[in-house]
Amino acid sequence: MDKVLIRQLAIETIIGIYEWEKKLHQTLLIDLDMAWDNRLAAASDSYENALCYETVSNRLTALITENPIELIETVAEMIAHCLQDEFNVPWVKVVVMKPGAIPHAVSVGVEIERGSI
Numbered sequence: 669m670d671k672v673l674i675r676q677l678a679i680e681t682i683i684g685i686y687e688w689e690k691k692l693h694q695t696l697l698i699d700l701d702m703a704w705d706n707r708l709a710a711a712s713d714s715y716e717n718a719l720c721y722e723t724v725s726n727r728l729t730a731l732i733t734e735n736p737i738e739l740i741e742t743v744a745e746m747i748a749h750c751l752q753d754e755f756n757v758p759w760v761k762v763v764v765m766k767p768g769a770i771p772h773a774v775s776v777g778v779e780i781e782r783g784s785i
């Protein structure tokens with residue numbers, strides 16, 4: 669399966685369940701595996717046929733910073749819906765990590781897969 673990948677996309681936003689978390693920005697790190705047939709883009713060497721990782725990154729950053737969110741699960745679902753609905757990605761794996769969220773762990777996170785090939 670061909671994929672387009674994004675690793676460690678950093679999004680600073682208001683995220684968390686506690687009152688103190690609603691008053692500051694925290695960084696989320698996003699990894700994306702997006703199923704995409706890359707053969708057409710390669711054969712034509714045409715951007716038109718590519719899934720643009722820059723456009724995707726910009727859109728997801730805008731989406732996730734629009735409103736405060738409590739759970740990283742919600743972030744993952746929002747991202748999966750957006751990629752399927754707006755970018756026609758047939759299958760996606762989304763990993764959302766929240767570094768420094770708890771003491772004694774470097775990071776915590778969730779992973780979801782949505783769609784089918």
Ligand SMILES: Nc1nc2c(c(=O)[nH]1)N=C([C@H](O)[C@@H](O)CO)CN2
Pocket residue numbers: 683684685686689738739740741766769770
């Ligand atoms: N499964 C989850 N557990 C927790 C979340 C979350 O988003 N998903 N969030 C918190 C707090 O916001 C935490 O990050 C603050 O340290 C706790 N558990």
